């Protein structure tokens with residue numbers, strides 16, 4: 274594990290205002306926010322319908338904890354999620370972040386095995402996956418900067434992805450990726466077969482890696498064969514980001530447990546959700562909203578956060594943001610494929626409104642982000658990957674501005 278590097282004190286500009294897909298800092302500079310504030314602001318800033326729903330809820334009942342009672346926004350949100358996710362996913366654990374939601378899903382999966390007469394505790398993940406920052410969540414990842422003293426509260430097998438870039442997206446890449454996961458599931462292990470396979474349909478912190486098409490469907494069948502539960506972490510990809518309500522729907526795959534957070538309420542309040550299939554949940558939950566201390570927290574399913582989530586889902590539906598994400602994402606990918614070229618760029622890839630320009634190294638990626646910031650465009654950096662993940666409300670003008678600023682910033686880096 275890595276020792277701490279002391280953080281150098283620096284003054285950062287404060288963001289003081291947001292409207293649409295722009296934010297302003299305290300010096301009055303306006304930026305196009307192609308980070309959606311760490312992918313929260315799916316509906317942009319100052320969305321009056323979400324704001325109004327949060328205010329109305331605050332005035333009526335700001336919150337009541339869910340261990341002995343339920344409340345209307347939580348119950349309505351659970352029902353709404355089941356409707357969107359389809360059939361089996363009927364039991365919702367509401368929490369306050371993506372990490373808590375992943376942790377709840379993994380613990381549910383492990384807790385259920387003894388009830389089936391076979392204790393299993395091992396979990397298979399992707400080495401370059403990211404699932405949050407609690408000790409358990411960091412242990413699911415093999416990203417070097419997340420290695421820590423609290424490693425492995427549960428046994429984890431981390432599968433290295435064979436290749437990055439365009440090669441991973443070929444039929445050969447699919448074959449190799451699947452083989453490696455299959456081997457990890459089947460490997461003789463002192464902790465036995467895995468309780469669950471946990472992965473993101475598109476790797477975020479791992480570098481905007483688009484998994485080979487067809488992989489999720491094959492993993493679903495592998496899990497059915499081996500009994501391992503399929504946990505999909507759609508904290509980053511869910512809620513329209515990849516041009517479908519959920520990225521797993523591109524392959525018509527339903528997990529046993531689905532994890533959501535970030536965009537779920539447009540970032541208006543902390544929220545996370547682990548939604549479990551009913552046939553599993555019978556063992557641990559009698560009602561659609563699962564409250565209480567076992568997987569929840571004092572402010573889990575916060576009423577204002579749930580009301581904001583319901584309004585966010587309405588906005589996504591009413592404004593057709595899922596289809597817009599697909600359309601504008603495809604346009605942005607085309608524009609960057611044409612405009613972000615040259616020896617410094619090693620790959621341009623994307624799905625929906627996750628468009629990644631991969632640079633030759635992390636230092637160049639940092640310089641590109643800096644140059645873009647100077648041009649008033651905020652981009653997200655993950656290692657060598659520079660990602661444009663604007664609010665789903667982005668329009669033609671915004672797409673053009675992002676593409677022009679990235680091309681300009683690449684020129685700045687080259688010279």
Ligand code: PMP
Nearest residue numbers: 370371372403404405477508509
């Ligand atoms: N899973 C994924 C795929 C994520 O991208 C993130 C956040 N970057 C998390 C889990 C953790 O969410 P949070 O930061 O809200 O704890």
